[in-house]
């Protein structure tokens with residue numbers, strides 16, 4: 001059993017803390033957000049993540065997981081301090097490191113014994129060295145410490161499974177003994193462990209996210225061509241995916257990626273390149289292709305509804321992806337903005353994200369039932385690939401819609417069936433021949 005402190009109890013920090021506690025360690029999870037900590041102490045989760053509620057409660061009950069706002073309390077007997085605070089986009093696409101700096105300073109001011117500081121946040125290359133300088137400057141008296149990068153690769157919606165069964169654990173440090181200690185912590189996960197230097201570990205995280213985003217943007221670009229030439233991008237992806245050199249994951253054309261990671265990480269990587277006088281053409285295009293998806297769907301809806309002005313459009317799904325209530329950079333936000341600008345009224349339904357979405361999308365009328373939402377709509381857009389939308393009763397849907405118009409932004413229905421059922425139907429890159 002190790003004593004661990006996790007700083008920042010968001011998606012990554014809460015999952016990290018709960019999972020390390022479940023592996024038998026003693027974890028103090030710290031956040032500066034008092035309400036969040038107060039709620040967690042009452043058993044109220046700040047985020048929707050399948051399985052998290054039960055995992056947190058079990059480990060709190062067993063005395064392995066506790067929540068605090070006090071650095072002094074959290075750092076009391078800690079051997080490992082994980083930094084898992086946010087690194088949002090700054091004004092020019094750079095990563096905003098103010099939360100990392102604040103966390104590093106507070107750790108330094110409160111550490112009582114030698115410490116391994118592990119950065120789990122996604123941070124620009126070189127941040128580990130910068131964190132070491134902050135800690136050194138802020139310590140009231142010199143206590144030995146090491147900084148290790150251990151980037152997180154979990155996905156929201158399957159975060160616990162991803163944490164517990166990662167594809168790999170990447171550990172970067174200039175201190176081999178500190179890296180070995182962090183490797184020991186991760187041994188129960190039985191994943192391959194890559195030990196490297198700090199900067200390389202930081203780069204591996206950005207490179208991985210940017211590559212996955214590139215795969216999706218590549219398929220979205222191909223989807224447009226598929227439509228023009230009468231090919232089906234879904235089958236193209238299946239055919240490509242059997243090739244082990246390509247792999248099937250992240251080949252789904254659709255409304256593009258969103259969320260708290262890909263958009264900011266691709267931009268931050270491009271920013272780092274530009275800062276050094278390089279021209280990151282691929283990264284810039286990957287972002288551009290992604291954002292174009294959102295305006296494309298609104299253009300199509302405008303045609304399919306013979307003009308959006310005065311029409312009512314329903315959105316199936318608001319979260320950036322299924323199994324989460326995260327609305328950060330969700331495609332729905334821009335789609336709503338563009339639909340409203342074109343004069344349409346917008347309705348929305350999402351199985352879990354409506355509460356989070358309400359203040360972000362005040363113009364959207366929210367419904368608790370998908371068919372209620374669709375009643376009287378001039379068209380609907382499938383925005384998020386929630387499982388419950390895969391099995392909608394299409395006859396019922398058609399009977400309540402004012403006009404049977406569906407734009408499927410996630411390619412989850414069979415176009416032939418939709419045609420047979422009499423829908424005016426469009427998906428992405430699925431054999432539309434331009435007529």
Ligand SMILES: NC(=O)c1ccc[n+]([C@@H]2O[C@H](COP(=O)([O-])OP(=O)(O)OC[C@H]3O[C@@H](n4cnc5c(N)ncnc54)[C@H](O)[C@@H]3O)[C@@H](O)[C@H]2O)c1
Pocket residue numbers: 007008009010011012013030031032033036084085086087099102103106120121122123152153154155156260261
């Ligand atoms: N969300 C994901 O799916 C994911 C996956 C992999 C990596 N990451 C990376 O992990 C990091 C965290 O992301 P997240 O989505 O968990 O963020 P988040 O916004 O959900 O949570 C961050 C938390 O840190 C807290 N915080 C801010 N400053 C603090 C401070 N000085 N001391 C203590 N707590 C503080 C905030 O109150 C918040 O609760 C980011 O760098 C992100 O890029 C995220």
